[in-house]
Amino acid sequence: MDFMLEEELIDLMTFCLQNFDSIEISEKHKRITEIGHELYSDGGVDALENFFFVLKNRITQEIEKDPSPMRCLWNGLTSEWQY
Template identity: 85%
Template sequence: MDFMLEEELIDLMTFCLQNPESSEVPEKHKRISEIGKELYDDGGVDALENFFFVLKNRIMEEIEKDPSSMRSLWNGLTDEWHY
């Protein structure tokens, strides 16, 4: 399950970074937020941190763009996560 969510997040974030003007970005951001909630519910802040670390490294390596701005999509899940 985690592998599938990781791959979905990679696809969503990559799309958003490569197509920032697309009308699909808000929908993709919504799904990224939903997955963040699933991850948090399953593993807490550690799960969010671990996932984002992997996502950032893969995306930076694959398309040389930094997804860090999307960390804020998971704000509000817990007081411990504020970007």
């Protein structure tokens, strides 16, 4: 399951970074947030940190864009996650 969620997040975030003016952005952001809920429910804040570390490295290497601004989509899941 984790691998599938990782790949979906890579696709979603890559789309958002490459198509920032698309009308689909809010839909993609909503799904990123939903996946964050799943990750947090399954593994807590450690799962969020681990996933985002991998996402950032892969996306930065693949398209040379930083997905860090999308970390805030997971704000509100826990008081420990504030970006």
